[in-house]
Amino acid sequence: MKPARFTLIPALGFALAAGLISAPPAGAQLQEDPQTLNSNALTAMKGNNWEEALKLLSRATELYDRNALQLFGPQFGVTWYRKGICELKLKRWDDAAESFEKCYSKYPNKGDKVDGAGNIFNKRALLRWGEAAQGAENYEQAIKMFKKFLEERDKTRDTFDPGSFYISLAICHLKINKIPEGVEHLETAIKNKVRFRTPDAGIVAGFQALVGAVTEKRDEKALLTFIDKNRADIVIDPFEMEIYSRLFLKLAADAMGADMEAGAIALYQLVPGTEVMIEDLKSRIQRLGSRDGMKELTRTLIKAKLQASLENLEKQRREGNPNETIQLGATAFIHEKHGNVRGAYAAYTQLELLYPKAKKREDNLYNLVRTSSIIGEVFDTETYGSRFLKTYPDSQYVPAVQRMMLTSLFYEGEYLTCIKVASEMLPKLSEKTKEHDICLHVLGGSYYYTGQYDKAQPLLDQHVEMYPESQFEQAALYFQASNLSRLQFWKKSAKLLDAFLAKYPDPSKNIYLPFALYDRANCHYAESENEAALTNLDRLESEFPNAEMIGMAYNLKGNVLQSSGDRDAAETYYKKALELAERRDNDMIAGESLFYLIAMLGEKPTKKDQPSRMKDAVPYSDKFWKEYGETSPYKTQVAVSQVHALGSVGRDEEALNRLRDVIAEMATIPGSPGLEEAINSYTDVYLTKHSADELKEHYYAFPKIRNNNKAALALLRIAIIGVYEKELKKAGDNRDAKIAAQASIDVLFKELKNDFDPKDLSPYILVSTGDFLREKTSAPRQALPYYDEALKRKDKSYLFPSLFGRASVLAEGSKEEQAKAIEDLRRVFNDSQEKPQRELALYGIVKTQMAQGEYEAAAETAKEYLSKDNGLNFSKFAPEVGLALAESYEKRDMTNDALANYVRVWSAYKGLIKISAPAMLSWMKLSWQRNNPGDEKTKGDRQGAYEQGWTYIDQTSRFTEKMTDDERKMWNQIQSLVEEYEASADITTMDKLKEEAAKK
Structure with missing residues (x-):
């Protein structure tokens, strides 16, 4: 800015001589005359000493403004103009506006031309007045002043910076939400960027105002239209963007806060990548070489500033907090808000993989766990969840992460992983917390789904008792009841299932309803309550024809009908189950249906006039081996069941070979179910053409069964024992035959005991060995490890014989052991589906209670046995139980009752x-x-x-x-x-x- 030339001294002298103004003190004339004050102020302004300059110029206006127009003419307006400039610099907007107004209004030039005594800033004061009004946020006045300046300025003399001018004009319009006008002026500045020398800082300021305006009005369309139209002109070179990048990110965040996600994305896209900015800065610095800076079109490159930007970006990158962390976080938020959780998950994955040092890593990693859980990426949930718990063990998100890890894994069926995670987690959790609730439910449920019913039950019971209002209440109650049926606690399961069905009768609100009906029918069937079982199965069939387990229900219905004697109806349902399973590609149910058909049709007639259908079983047998035999778990049962059917069509050898191959194959699988039955069936067929001794020799060298396969070898020994036991019965009065058979039996059992660890034996062999040790030796307690081992097994086929055997031994022991014996027998009585087993168990309880000396309890149990009103109808041990009842009265000195009951017995x-x-x-x-x-x-x-x-x-x-x-x-x-x-x-x-x- 070129300073005005003052000619105030002559005029001042004239005024003093004429007595127009009072003369200041002589000492002041040299220091406070207008020329000196202006000159000193100008010097201060050049040194950016705005306070000092303002003080001098304020003194000048204070001393001379009253008569300055008469004394000095319009030229005194320059003093006001310079005063306004100082106030602008000091952001004293109202004072500046007043100073520029004085310059413009009080000191106008005379005529069209400004001579040496004129106010060269008269019209330019309008521009500055507008800038002051803008600073004071008086945008309407600012716009008025800017327009007035354009209208009145002398185009040859009143030059101005058009780029900055149109930016200011745009900002003022935008600040008062006149968006179209603001955009027009902003585009003028941008489109003429080179010619107007519009600075990047001005463009950014104008763009910031535009974003603010459209955000306030939520006019996303205006923003997107502007960006699309002017993208090429508003994109700032990467090397310059470092100083503006965080501002752009904030603008994008503001837009996102105004629900302008598309606008936010467009703004984020204007920020170049950190690496791009770094490389551009390095290039610019290299081009400067040893120079401190250089002019380049509308900007000046300063090496120190470039270096500072580079260092800042490298620091952000080094510390793991570049712009990309903000952009990816925002991207994730937008994706999830619009339902694209997988997109959010992808963004959080990038944040974790690329920026593990980010300040918000805790939040980012938590959100990664959360979104992976939502979209079902269960392994990522477990992986990143474990990483989170290890890295941030004290985080507020720990409980939520633990919950998500477990629930995600559980509902995706990753039960083994759930068991691993929940088993480690549960002891560390406080009871009566949401986390403990979830962990306990998931662990119990995972054991249930993996068939580990013994481990599941105490956890399921604990969960139901501890968390009656859990969010998992419905599932927990069903699991508890259903798991009991898997353990063959039929009565307990039935009671809980009835309660469950009564509490949640609405199928629209109970996804477990069809499963519960199936389980309840199974309990009825186990208790020989066939009519009740059919009632539940009929309801399941009519109300839930497309249920997942309907094929299983058809097979169960076939079982019930077959046990009720309606074999034709049973066959119909086995066929329905087979047809449905084939439509659904359910090989498991198909194999099961074929097994039931083969077993039922392939039975030997038990009466002379009973028609044989063994040949009808053959096509089903062939179908089984052709389509399902390789993988079906029913292959052993089918191999056993088909023997008579194949024999009826002259395929005896094929049946025997199939049995032999199945035995050899099953023998390689620890705990293979049905292996005993297969061996026993093979034994029966083999003995039709061979002697017991030949069988023994054959079994000691059975094909394809190795010497280290202890379980299979033990089964073969048991089969031989069974043969000799039959020989013993056949011996009759033949003393020598009896001695030989018994000797063989004794030797074989001793071999079993000495050569095989209980862990190597199947439940069948364990029970058989236990029974032998208990019944045939002088040391019955040796049987206990065998019964205990059988009871530990997942295979519950010999559950009740094991309980009977153990109870028989314990009943002869201490009171504590007798109490355990009663517990075992009560379990059999409550849950066995076989009436003879239940009757024997109840009788055993009476005997053990008497042996304990618990005579009152024994009397109550005896009355339960003898009652004709409870539906038990037991009679086999009525004499023994009646005698025990009489004895219990005698032991309690209840003489009259004892005498009456003794009479009844004898x-x-x-x-x-x-x-x-x-x-x-x-x-x-x-x-x-x-x-x-x-x-x-x-x-x-x-x-x-x-x-x-x-x-x-x-x-x-x-x-x-x-x-x-x-x-x-x-x-x-x-x-x-x-x-x-x-x-x-x-x-x-x-x-x-x-x-x-x-x-x-």
Whole structure:
């Protein structure tokens, strides 16, 4: 800016001489005359000492403005102009506006030309006045001043910076939300960037104002239109963008906050990559060489500033926080907001992989875990979740990450991984927390789904008890009930399933309803409640015809119908299950259906007039081996079931070879189900043409079974034992044959015990060995490890025999062991589907309770057995249970009840000496001891004891030759007691009674 030339001294002298103004003190004339003040102020302005300059110019206007127009003419307006410039620099906007107004309004030039005494800044003051108004955010006035300047300026003299001018004009319009006008002026500045020398800083400022305006009005279209139209002109060179990049990122964030996601993306795209900016800066610095800077069109390159930008970018990159972290985070947010969770997941993945040092890594990594969980990338959820927990163990997100890891894995069916993660996590979690709730549910559910029912049950029970209002309540209740059925706790499962079905009857709100109906039907079937089972299966079939397990339901319905004797209907449902399984490509159900058809149709008729359908089973057998035999778990059962069917069409050898091959194959699979049945079936077929000794030799060298396959070898030994046990029964009175057979059995069992660890044996062999050790040796407790091992197995085929065997041993032990025996027997009674097993279990409980001395409990159990009102209808052990009931009363000194029950026993089972004899003996003693006197109608206790004892001896004497030693001993005791009582003076003998009767 060229300073104005002042000619104020002559005029000032004239004024003083004329007495127009008062003269300042002589000392002040030299320092405060307008020329000196302006000159000193100009010097201060050149040195950017704006406060000092303003002080001098303010003094000048204070001293001379009142009469300056008369004294100095328009030229004094320059003082006001310079004062306004100082105030602009100091951002004293209102003062500056007032100074420029004085310059323009009070000191206009005379005429069209400005001579040496004129105000050369008169019109330019309008421009500065507008700038001051803009600074004061008085945008309407600023626009007015800018336009007025354009209208009044002298185009030859009042030059200005058009680039900055149109930027300011644009900003003012945009600030008052006149977006079209603002865009027009901004585009003018941009399109004429080179000619107007529009600075990049000005373009950025104008663009910032535009974004602010459209964001406020949420006019995203205006922003996108502007960017599309002017993209080439608004894109700033990468080397210059470093100083503006964070501003652009903030503008984008503002747009995103205004729900202008498309605008935000467009703004993010204007920021070049960090590497691009770094490379461009390096190139520019290299081109400068040793120079400190250089002019380049509308800008000046300063090496120090370029170097500072480069260092800042490299620091951001080194610390892991370049612009890309903000851009990717925003991109992820936008994607997820619009439902593209996978896009968000991809962005968070890049953040984690490329910028692991980012300041917001904790949030980024958490969001990566979260989004991977949502889209089902379960392995990434587990991987990144584990990384998060290790890196940020104290984070507020830890509980959420733990939940997501587990629930994501669980609902995607990664149960083994869930078990691994949840098992490690559960002990570290506090109870009664959401995290503990989820972990406990997932662990129990994962064990359930992987068939580890023993491990699942306590966890499922704990979850239901601890979290009755859990978000997983419905699933937890179903798992608990269903898992009990898998463990064959039929009664417990049935009770819980009934409660579950009653609580959640609405299928639209209970996804487990069809599964629960199936499980409940299975419980009914296990309890021989066939009608109730069919009711549930009929409902399942009618209401849920497309349910996942409907094929299983058809097979179960076939089982129920077959057990009810309706074989034709059973066949229909097995075929329906097969047809559905083939449509659904469900090889498992198809193989199961074929097995049921082969087993039912391939049975040998048990009656002479019963028609045979064995040949009808052959096509199903061939279909099974052709289409499903390679992978079906039912291959062993089919190989066993088809034997008679294939034999009926002359394919005996094929059946035997198939059995042999299946046995050899199954033998390689630890715990293979059905292997015992296959060996037993093979044994039966083999023995039709070979002797027991030949079988033994064959089994000791069975094809394809190696010597280290202990489980299979043990099964073969058991099969041989079974053959010799049959030989033992056939021996009859042949003493030598009996001795030989028993010797073989004893040797084989000893080999089993000595040569095989219980862990190597199948449940069948474990139970068989245990039974032998318990029943045939003098050390029955040796059987316990075998029963215990069988009970640990996943295969529950021999659950109840194992419980019976263990209970039999423990019942002879301590009170604690007897209590455990009762627990085992109660389990059998509650959950076995076989009536004989349940009856034997309840009888065993009575015996063990008596042995414990728990006579009251024994009496209650005995009454339960003998009751005719509870639907049990047990009778096999009624004599023994009745005797135990009577004994329980006697042990508790309940003499009258004891006598009444003893009478019931010996009167009902008089011919069963082992029961009636002890009952009679105890009754006689108790009656004699009570000694109630008789009257005219009833006999006294002692007379009655004598007479009934005498009668008993008389009526049972014909059985003496068939009595066992123990029975004969008790019978003799009764006879001796009768003789003793007969010698008593209180007794009328039977001879005397007969004599008196004869006289009558």
